[in-house]
Amino acid sequence: MTHTKLEYADVILPLAVPLLYTYKIPLFDLDLIKPGMRVLVQLGKKKVYTAIVHSLHNSPPKQYEVKEIQKVLDNTPIIPEIQLKFWDWIAEYYMCSRGEVMKAALPAGLKLESETHVYAKLGEEVIDELENDESLIFQRILSTGSVKISEIAKLFSGKNITPIIQSLIEKQVILAGEEIKEKFKPKIESYITLNGEFSNKLFIEKAFEACKSAPKQQTLFLTFLDLQTKSKNPNFRIKKKDLITKTGIAASVIKELIKKDVLNEINDEVSRIIEVNKNLVDAKTLNTAQIKALQQIHESFTKKDVTLLHGVTASGKTEVYIQYIKDIIAQGKQVLYLLPEIALTTQITQRLQKVFGNKVGIYHSRLHDNERIELWKNLNSCNEESFQIILGVRSAIFLPFSNLGAIIIDEEHETSFKQYDPAPRYNARDSAIVMAKLHNAKTLLGTATPSIETYYNVLQKKYALVELTERHGNFAMPTIEILDLAKAYKQKRMQKNFSKDLLEKIQKNLEEKRQVILFQNRRGYSPYIECTSCGTIPHCIHCDVSLTYHKYSNTLSCHYCGYTIKNKPTCIACGDSSLETMGFGTEKIEEDLKVIFPKSRIARMDLDTTRGKNGYSSLIERFENREIDILIGTQMISKGLDFDNVGLVSVLNADNLLHMPDFRAFERGFHLMVQVAGRAGRSEQAGDVAIQTFSPLHSTINQVKNHDYNTMMKEQLEERQKFIYPPFVRLIKISLKHRDKSKAIKASDYLRSQINNKNYIQILGPEFPPVGKIQNMFVLQILLKVNKKVAYQKIREELFNAITLVKTHADYKSASIHTDVDPY
């Protein structure tokens, strides 16, 4: 049998194009090229992109002329075969292009792109013949040799320079060409060594002679010899930075000695990944309940692929995970530990690094691109230095795992596992389960408050269940007290937004030197400002929302598009000065509390106070060290934080958690309140929880009070079944945007008419969402409730066709449409 080589490659381009593109493989690379490698290809007239080889084949395209691959960038695939299959699954399930998945998956630095550069063809002599702008640009090109067009554009900010460049090219004064730039720069560290053998007396004498007349050089030389002697290392070297800080000697002195051949400077590539302390500690020993849970987990995985670990707050789930990770990596397999965005706290990072040291790699949104690339290279290299455990957020599911044994998804119920914008709009929890199956790995979901969807899968026997019902160390569950705000207002037992009962509790805790956490799910000072004379509320000019008042900057800003204006003392409509701030956020709480408890140390933790790189960890550290008495915070404080001196936790307004126009409102309210309450009493001293509400009889509030997950779950499942919501149907939300309001309405009506009713149990809309205009675009949404029994493949095809019809319709093609599968 003759073996024919595969001559064509279908590649994924990092664009929102629906199809793969076919390129011819250069003869030279026929043996080398494999799916999962990066290649450079030209698309269109000049632009060069990095593409990923998806598959190889031997059928020459007939409709068009193929271009050849310009360059193969890798020797071995950087996307393992299984991960490439996983990309396909994401693209299909979440209805987006593979290019969009590629954009989400690859760090920017691994995607090389070409940029147009221009060069001078002629010399200075032609300047006089050029027009004003032309000669300016030409002189700039002459002075540097080669310039990026984008750089010239920056210099002429705002002005369109394309015609000027065009004319220069036409006059044959300059040339243009495409250039690829390597974005990843390895970190270089300078080391200083002796420029000869330490034991070579002749060298040392000569060196000493060389710096005899310069006292500073002499001191440096002697200090260096001293350091080397102490190190007892004949190949001793020291970081240039350290040498400077240790000796206080200027860099210029070092430079002189290098010039005199006494010292030598070596530049070495170093890792950006911070080395952790190698003094590892043993994992904490598990208590009986935890040991039993671990056994049950192992046992359940012999029958099922997914297990839910339902453990009450402070039951010590993390310790169980750590032991489980130990068991998996002992088999030589990798573990992915997923956490929600906000919860990637230093607390958990440190706990894992203490036990596993350099085996742990961290992947989160604040990482720089170069650090991401190093993590990729580390996993791609597959050697002893490779990480075996990755602790990461949502996007970590795209890392190049080659030997995955298990995925742990902590705080499984968290909504931040779902990406909303841009596409792919994937849920990392659900996707991870699929990925685990592709790798033949197991998934462990953990939480104190399982999502309704997950628990339903347990009831359907799809997932196994393991429970931890007792708090670690047998600490008592906190007592939860409901404070009736309506009653408090009536009896005039209110001060600002605090009931007298709550203030008394805070006072008592402060006296006992115990800390207090207050939860308010809204940042800023107040959600909006209202003129009490004419009722005007300032709105965003681009979006259909009221502007949020920020006191520290005295501004009103739009949380949708960022539109910000200065806050004026008088009403913009009637000029009256009777403006009032409505509602309250964490900033206002902080201000009021400082007046009520002037002697207490009060801090606030929300998006605004944790923006800086260390803002978050320093706040936690200060709280841990008891430098803060009262901590006010948003969602952020509800996740996985473990403090042992918290005596009181309070939810300041439970109602705005529950009364949201969302079928998940009660479930989420329950999750949030239970998680917040869980911050109390994590030591021998019990902790109290107080919830302020206008609806003390609300069933969800009482389920929280009684720590009664099961009743909440059953009640919610009944509601979902009755009103046809997940997990009984699959939701697909289609959003259509258009600049023109009436066209937006017509286009969405047309789209609705193209959707086949038979495939759906219910179709809602098109309707304007609560915010019907964002950045001057009118938005309409259609909500589809999909019968899970109908083949999903069929639904996708039908929807794709309907959307294509709108996009090619003469009147509606400027509408932009996106789909969100399993939306939140």
Added chain:
DNA sequence: AGCACGCCGACT
């Protein structure tokens, strides 16, 4: 996503 092509308003 770019980039080229093509059709209507504000300038000389």
Added chain:
DNA sequence: GTCGGCGTGCTC
């Protein structure tokens, strides 16, 4: 009369 704005279509 043109220059140049952006809406639209295509890229292997």
